[in-house]
Amino acid sequence: MKVTPEHNERIAKMTFASVYPHYIVKVEKKGRTKDELNQVIEWLTGFDNNKINELIEEKANFETFFNKANLNPNADLIKGVICGYRIEEIENTLTKQVRYLDKLVDELAKGKKMEKILRTG
Template identity: 80%
Template sequence: MKTTPEHNDRIAKMTFSSVYPHYVTKVEKKGRTKEELQQVIEWLTGFDEDKVKELIAEKVTFETFFQRAKLNPNAHLITGVICGYRIEEIENTLTQQVRYLDKLVDELAKGRKMEKVLRAG
């Protein structure tokens, strides 16, 4: 399934602060912790907890969020389907990066071992 320019634009303009509480709820509902979520975000983006709080307070868009991120060199190992899209086939870089984060949160919530989520082995 291909993403449309409208879909990509909508994702770019979405604020990280509007989605973050949903990530927290999703992982906590499945018995994982906010700390584990932070570990996943830091692995993907390089943002520590203070930086994440700062970006939330600043109400940055996903576009700005990922422009400031230092994407993990192993992020390309994140594959599979999320929201009906095969991650490795998404052509828009920003949309793909947002889906990387969605997929990691999803895997965390599904109880996957942290080393698997973080593509460590």
């Protein structure tokens, strides 16, 4: 699918707080934990549990969320299709970063080993 400017704008304005509970439900339904989810988020963004909670409380949108992030240098190893979009083909940096996060959550929910998700093994 082709990413439109409207799609990019909608993603930028979406709050992390509105999506995070869905991430938790998705991974817990598949037998994974909130701690594992937070570990994945920390790997991608550098945010520890306190910072994640702070961003949720301030209702940071994804634009603010990723502007504050220290993106993992191996994030570009995250490839594949998520939500109908091939990550490698997304041109908008913010949309690509949000899809990185979606892909990691998806891999966690699918039961991948943590070292594979975190691109360490």
